[in-house]
Amino acid sequence: RQLVLPRKFNSPPEVFHWLPFIGSAIAYGDNPLQFYFDCQQKYGDVFTFVLFGRRITVALGAQGNNFILGGKSTVFNAEDAYRHLTTPVFGRDVIYDVPNEVLMEQKKFIKVGLSADNLRSYVGMIEEEVNEFIKRDPNFSLYQENDNKKWGSFDVVTALSEITILTASRTLQGKEVRDHLDKSFADLYADLDGGFTPINLMFPNLPFESSRRRDLAQNTMSNFYVDIIKKRRASGNNREPDMIAALIEQQYRNGRALSDREIAHLMIALLMAGQHTSTATGSWTILHLAANPDVAEALYKEQVERFMGPDGKMRSPTYEDIRSLPVLDSVIRETLRMHPPIHSIMRYVREDVAIPATLSAPSEDSVYVIPKGNYVFACPAVSQTDPKIWKNSDKWEPYRWSDQEGVAAQAYKAYLNENGEKIDYGFGAVSKGTESPYQPFGAGKHRCIGEQFAYLQLGTIISTLVRAMELKIAKVPDHNYHTLIVMPKEPRIIHYRRRRLD
Numbered sequence: 001r002q003l004v005l006p007r008k009f010n011s012p013p014e015v016f017h018w019l020p021f022i023g024s025a026i027a028y029g030d031n032p033l034q035f036y037f038d039c040q041q042k043y044g045d046v047f048t049f050v051l052f053g054r055r056i057t058v059a060l061g062a063q064g065n066n067f068i069l070g071g072k073s074t075v076f077n078a079e080d081a082y083r084h085l086t087t088p089v090f091g092r093d094v095i096y097d098v099p100n101e102v103l104m105e106q107k108k109f110i111k112v113g114l115s116a117d118n119l120r121s122y123v124g125m126i127e128e129e130v131n132e133f134i135k136r137d138p139n140f141s142l143y144q145e146n147d148n149k150k151w152g153s154f155d156v157v158t159a160l161s162e163i164t165i166l167t168a169s170r171t172l173q174g175k176e177v178r179d180h181l182d183k184s185f186a187d188l189y190a191d192l193d194g195g196f197t198p199i200n201l202m203f204p205n206l207p208f209e210s211s212r213r214r215d216l217a218q219n220t221m222s223n224f225y226v227d228i229i230k231k232r233r234a235s236g237n238n239r240e241p242d243m244i245a246a247l248i249e250q251q252y253r254n255g256r257a258l259s260d261r262e263i264a265h266l267m268i269a270l271l272m273a274g275q276h277t278s279t280a281t282g283s284w285t286i287l288h289l290a291a292n293p294d295v296a297e298a299l300y301k302e303q304v305e306r307f308m309g310p311d312g313k314m315r316s317p318t319y320e321d322i323r324s325l326p327v328l329d330s331v332i333r334e335t336l337r338m339h340p341p342i343h344s345i346m347r348y349v350r351e352d353v354a355i356p357a358t359l360s361a362p363s364e365d366s367v368y369v370i371p372k373g374n375y376v377f378a379c380p381a382v383s384q385t386d387p388k389i390w391k392n393s394d395k396w397e398p399y400r401w402s403d404q405e406g407v408a409a410q411a412y413k414a415y416l417n418e419n420g421e422k423i424d425y426g427f428g429a430v431s432k433g434t435e436s437p438y439q440p441f442g443a444g445k446h447r448c449i450g451e452q453f454a455y456l457q458l459g460t461i462i463s464t465l466v467r468a469m470e471l472k473i474a475k476v477p478d479h480n481y482h483t484l485i486v487m488p489k490e491p492r493i494i495h496y497r498r499r500r501l502d
């Protein structure tokens with residue numbers, strides 16, 4: 001058969017809007033998922049919309065994800081899309097403030113700090129932090145009162161955000177950060193975080209008061225880390241099982257070691273990358289468990305069966321345990337399916353690029369072309385909740401993951417790399433994971449590096465909470481899309497009761 005090459009180039013369909021510069025900002029900003037689903041109905045998987053003067057082409061579905069996340073960084077570029085948001089927060093010379101090849105080297109360095117040995121040493125520390133937190137936090141007063149009859153209540157996001165920063169600093173960030181997690185660090189963190197919002201992403205050059213505070217906080221925090229690194233170097237002891245210890249040892253391919261400032265900025269980047277994503281995922285998980293007591297009981301039973309000793313006391317889980325608890329694993333996977341914390345993954349288009357006809361084309365003899373200067377957005381949340389792919393797509397059903405032949409298990413398999421590993425940020429290679437409809441940690445070159453740490457941290461936090469308390473809520477709240485990371489809307493008050501007295 002003769003190969004017929006397309007002769008005509010068209011622009012992807014454009015979403016209708018009344019207001020020239022603002023475009024679809026209101027519909028997109030309020031509920032991007034609804035906006036994507038509505039546009040998909042009208043225009044198909046590929047369309048362009050205007051967002052505060054920027055032209056954004058969206059490619060939906062597993063093929064759309066694959067097209068964008070599997071793309072080359074010379075065509076779909078992450079640093080051009082994120083730099084103006086992340087550099088003022090993380091600091092210079094790291095992540096998106098450097099060319100893609102340098103980021104890939106930095107990810108390799110980070111991976112050393114996330115070694116299995118380090119992760120193995122974290123489980124006990126995380127468990128201890130969670131237990132100590134509930135024993136002292138005023139919202140968990142029933143633990144101080146030693147009462148296991150009454151029901152108390154707590155705001156899930158407030159509790160999980162404290163638990164997340166306590167556990168991340170005790171482990172990855174290192175003991176100096178944990179020791180300083182007092183008022184001054186909390187204020188610095190809050191100011192830095194105040195400059196890490198959708199407004200900063202959209203209007204990086206406007207002189208907001210929050211941007212001034214962010215810049216001051218960045219400077220102080222950067223010095224705080226540099227000070228820790230200098231003291232560590234001076235002590236001659238670099239054996240802590242944490243990220244600073246790993247980064248101090250690393251060298252770029254040209255033989256240059258990381259500077260103290262680069263290490264400091266990578267540490268801030270990791271703090272920011274993990275904090276909201278894990279807080280959100282932990283909060284959604286606890287909300288669903290509270291709304292589905294049967295699943296919470298199955299999770300508790302799994303803990304009892306695996307860890308209860310003849311003396312009636314539960315032993316601590318190990319790293320290997322946390323990786324092999326099917327109910328716990330399914331609960332986290334399902335939560336990430338319905339609530340991936342990042343709703344739009346962004347790239348800047350550096351070169352004109354044709355959309356594969358199999359994804360979307362105006363006719364047999366023409367293709368769509370995305371012009372240089374546009375942005376492209378991938379949205380795995382759409383394929384993760386597409387009713388054509390997932391049965392009861394809008395229902396939280398963790399048991400869908402235990403059917404080995406089912407859609408979920410297949411999607412998960414397709415998300416692993418060739419070696420069956422979860423983490424794949426393929427240096428140059430396009431990972432197999434870009435073809436899956438399930439991609440809560442992204443895919444391809446920029447795939448999340450914190451996935452294993454996040455699973456370990458969340459798994460241990462959730463196990464510890466479920467061992468300690470029963471949970472109750474009438475309804476899981478809707479999504480709040482006004483923050484950079486998708487959070488549950490208020491009110492999100494969980495009722496709890498102590499399971500046992502110590």
Ligand code: HEM
Nearest residue numbers: 270273274277278281342345440441442446448449450454
């Ligand atoms: C990248 C999700 C936790 C570090 C990403 C991306 C996603 C993601 C979707 C891809 C962004 C893109 O392609 O533009 C998540 C989720 C988490 C989580 C759902 C928790 C449930 C963490 C943690 C860390 C981390 C704990 C650090 C310890 C990073 C880094 C990148 C990244 C450094 C940038 C990679 C790059 O651009 O190449 N994450 N993340 N993440 N994540 Fe995570």
